[in-house]
Amino acid sequence: MAIDTLWYTRCPAPTAATIAIREGWLDTEFAGDGIEVRSLASSTDRQVHLSHYRHSQPNSFRFGGYVPPLISQSRGADIKVIGIAWHDRVHGIYALPDSGIATAADLKGKRLGVPVRLNDDVDWWRASVLGGYKALFASGVIDRSDVELVEIPVSREYVADATAGSAAGQSLWGANSQFAVQRDEVAALYRGKVDAIYSDGALTAILAGTTGARPVVTLRGNENDSDGFGTPCILTVSAPLLAERPDLVARWVGRLLDAQHWAIHHADETRRLFARETGLPEDLLEKAYSPRLHTQADLSLSASRVALLKAKYEHLRDEKFIAPFDFDAFIDAGPLEAALVARGEVAA
Numbered sequence: 001m002a003i004d005t006l007w008y009t010r011c012p013a014p015t016a017a018t019i020a021i022r023e024g025w026l027d028t029e030f031a032g033d034g035i036e037v038r039s040l041a042s043s044t045d046r047q048v049h050l051s052h053y054r055h056s057q058p059n060s061f062r063f064g065g066y067v068p069p070l071i072s073q074s075r076g077a078d079i080k081v082i083g084i085a086w087h088d089r090v091h092g093i094y095a096l097p098d099s100g101i102a103t104a105a106d107l108k109g110k111r112l113g114v115p116v117r118l119n120d121d122v123d124w125w126r127a128s129v130l131g132g133y134k135a136l137f138a139s140g141v142i143d144r145s146d147v148e149l150v151e152i153p154v155s156r157e158y159v160a161d162a163t164a165g166s167a168a169g170q171s172l173w174g175a176n177s178q179f180a181v182q183r184d185e186v187a188a189l190y191r192g193k194v195d196a197i198y199s200d201g202a203l204t205a206i207l208a209g210t211t212g213a214r215p216v217v218t219l220r221g222n223e224n225d226s227d228g229f230g231t232p233c234i235l236t237v238s239a240p241l242l243a244e245r246p247d248l249v250a251r252w253v254g255r256l257l258d259a260q261h262w263a264i265h266h267a268d269e270t271r272r273l274f275a276r277e278t279g280l281p282e283d284l285l286e287k288a289y290s291p292r293l294h295t296q297a298d299l300s301l302s303a304s305r306v307a308l309l310k311a312k313y314e315h316l317r318d319e320k321f322i323a324p325f326d327f328d329a330f331i332d333a334g335p336l337e338a339a340l341v342a343r344g345e346v347a348a
Contacts, residue, residue, distance in 0.1 A: 003059060003245060006030060006252070009040040009052045011064025012173040012202065013233050014274035014289060015085050016297040019259035022169040022273055029255050030248070041163060041170040049162050052172055053122040055079050055236065061252060063235045066312050067124035067321070073330055074322035080242055080332040082253060083235035083299040084309055086223045088290035091132060091200040091231070092215040094207055096189055101196060104141040104217045111150045113185050113194035119157050125181060127321050128231070132198035134315060135219050135229040150194050154184045175279030178202055179210075186211055200231060202278040205288040222290075223304070232308050235299060242332060250338035256299055257339055263297040270294040301333050 008026070010017045020026050026037045040048050040057065051057035052064075055072040062069065063085075073079055093112070095101035101110065112133060117123045137144045161177035163170075185197045186207070196216055199207045207213050221230040235256070242249050263270040271294060275282040285293065316322045340346060 003033075003035055003241075003248065005036045005038055005059060006241075006248065007038050007040060007051075007057050007060035009060070009062050009064070009172055011233070012171065012178055012278050013064055014087060014278060014285075014293055014297070015063050015233050016256040016259035016263070016299055017063040017235070018273050018277040019263060019270065019297065020255045021171075022277070023259075023262075024168060025255045025258065026252065027168075029251055033248075035248075039170045039172070041172045042166045044164060046159065049159050049164070049172060052162075053120075053124070053158070055238070057238075059238055059241045061235065061237050063256075064233055065124055065128070066232050066234050066309060067127045067316065068122050069234060069236045070313055070316050071122050071124075071127075071322055074325050078239040079236045079330075080239050081234050081309070081330055082237055082242070082249065082301075082332055082335045083256070084301060084305040085233040085235075085296070085299055086230055086305055086308065087233070087293060087296035088222045089201040089231055090204045090215075090288055091135070091219040091221045091229070092198070092204065093132070093136060093196050093217040093219075094199050094204070094213040095196040095216050097212045097214055099195060101216050102214075104136075107142050107196060107216060108146045110195040111148045111193070113152050113188050113197040114149050115152045115154050115182075115185055117154050117156075117158065119155060122158075123321075124158075127316060127319070128200065129198045130319055131312070131315055132200065132219065135221070136198075136217060138229075139217075139219070141217065150188075152184055152188045152194065156180070156184075171277070173279075178279035179206055182207060189213070202280050202288045205280055205284040208287070209284065230308050232305060232312065234309060237335070242335065246334060246338070249335040250342070253299070253335045254339035254342055257343060257345075260298045263294050267294040270297065299336065301331060301336055306331060 053068045055077040161180045162172045163174045188194045275285045
């Protein structure tokens with residue numbers, strides 16, 4: 001199979017892809033093969049940009065949130081999960097400082113916002129918000145019947161906030177896209193249409209910094225919390241590419257493993273790269289994530305991470321975001337194993 005271009009896209013999240021892409025390692029890796037490495041952002045075609053959600057671009061890799069890959073796979077896209085990252089990030093329910101809501105008990109009888117994108121067929125943020133509320137109710141501090149879930153319609157498409165360009169390491173998603181995600185939810189809070197909203201990761205720092213909103217409930221979701229909640233970032237690849245050229249896929253994964261090791265020994269530079277990637281000022285990065293973030297640029301298919309992703313799959317299935325599919329066949333450990341062997345390491 002002749003390959004002249006490998007495509008990539010990633011969410012504005014702190015992963016090994018941030019380092020490998022922004023440092024130019026992937027371009028260098030495949031230059032000798034005459035293979036160009038291109039971001040979806042380098043195309044002017046809107047349909048190419050939409051592949052970030054639909055996984056429609058051939059010979060492509062995606063590293064980011066779990067919702068679009070699961071939805072796309074359930075709708076017939078042919079992709080494989082070849083790695084999972086799980087970093088510390090803040091998750092919680094937020095209310096404005098003058099709301100009178102300070103604890104979970106104060107949420108009883110209140111309205112929790114649920115954004116609904118009217119013009120997107122992959123509503124990843126709505127799925128994430130509902131997952132956050134599911135974790136809230138599962139914690140036992142408050143019951144589903146104690147609150148009202150209020151839909152907040154959003155007509156603006158996610159892709160409207162994409163940033164096209166041919167700059168080295170260009171991402172579809174910059175700071176503007178991060179600030180835009182919860183714009184309508186914040187408006188609903190200020191207008192008194194809802195009393196509290198869910199937020200996570202970089203969005204929590206943006207929310208708190210711009211509105212003064214405070215966490216009413218902080219949901220535990222770090223890998224060592226062992227409570228089943230968390231937000232995996234997953235690395236996916238076009239299945240036909242993996243089937244025809246597993247060597248290229250393993251080399252791609254290998255450069256991400258190199259990024260993991262580099263991050264551990266270059267903490268300050270990693271923080272700067274992650275701040276740029278997430279659209280945050282550097283001094284807000286740890287407020288959204290944690291001080292050990294530079295040690296979490298790893299990639300694995302450990303049992304706990306696969307179990308976390310499967311829990312997300314089951315949540316989306318139960319909420320009717322996806323139709324059931326063969327989850328186990330969705331995972332392919334081959335490229336990661338090959339990359340680890342090539343580096344004299346053993347899979348976790």
